[in-house]
Amino acid sequence: SLSLVAVGDGEMVAGRVNAKTPPATPAELNCTPSLAASRGARALDYIVPPDASTWPVNCESNEELCKVVRRTAINREVIVAVCNSAVKAQLSKWVDANQRAGIKNMLIISIDNKLPGWLDEKGVAYWLQAD
Numbered sequence: 787s788l789s790l791v792a793v794g795d796g797e798m799v800a801g802r803v804n805a806k807t808p809p810a811t812p813a814e815l816n817c818t819p820s821l822a823a824s825r826g827a828r829a830l831d832y833i834v835p836p837d838a839s840t841w842p843v844n845c846e847s848n849e850e851l852c853k854v855v856r857r858t859a860i861n862r863e864v865i866v867a868v869c870n871s872a873v874k875a876q877l878s879k880w881v882d883a884n885q886r887a888g889i890k891n892m893l894i895i896s897i898d899n900k901l902p903g904w905l906d907e908k909g910v911a912y913w914l915q916a917d
Contacts, residue, residue, distance in 0.1 A: 836862070841856075841862060842855055842856065850913065851913050851915075854893060854911055854912070854913045855893065855913075857911065858891050858892070858893045858911040859891055860890065860891040863891055864891050864892070864893045865884070865889060865891060865892045865893070866892070866893045866894070866895060867880060867892070867893075867894050867895070868894075868895040868897060869894065869895075869896070869897065869901070870896065870897045870898040870900070870901060871898050871900035871901045871904070872898075874901065874904060877894070877901075878908075881894075881908055881910055892910060892911065893911045893912065893913065894910055894911070894912040894913075895912070895913050895915055896912050896913070896914045896915065896916065897915055897916060898916050899914070899916050902914055
């Protein structure tokens with residue numbers, strides 16, 4: 787048997803579950819959020835209108851970043867991680883998962899000089915912003 791504590795509607799109930807405990811009802815298993823609790827989606831605040839011919843903008847001070855964003859973006863979208871080589875093990879899992887999922891528009895902002903070599907080996911776009 788298994789001891790458990792269940793919380794629901796502000797009350798706590800302690801009990802034991804064993805083979806004689808009836809299975810949960812479909813209503814008890816429903817974990818769909820209430821629509822009443824939904825705030826809805828916020829409209830995007832575009833810096834550049836979607837139909838503008840020039841994108842990205844304001845590149846005068848950082849043309850290298852704009853180049854990698856242009857090369858990496860798909861429909862003006864990128865998925866970005868900012869990290870250094872201290873988290874390479876976690877980053878490796880994230881990169882592998884994205885690559886298995888077919889995500890091709892990922893961009894890493896590297897904040898140290900050790901990470902870019904590894905990213906080159908993995909074929910991942912990056913921009914180096916090391917201090």
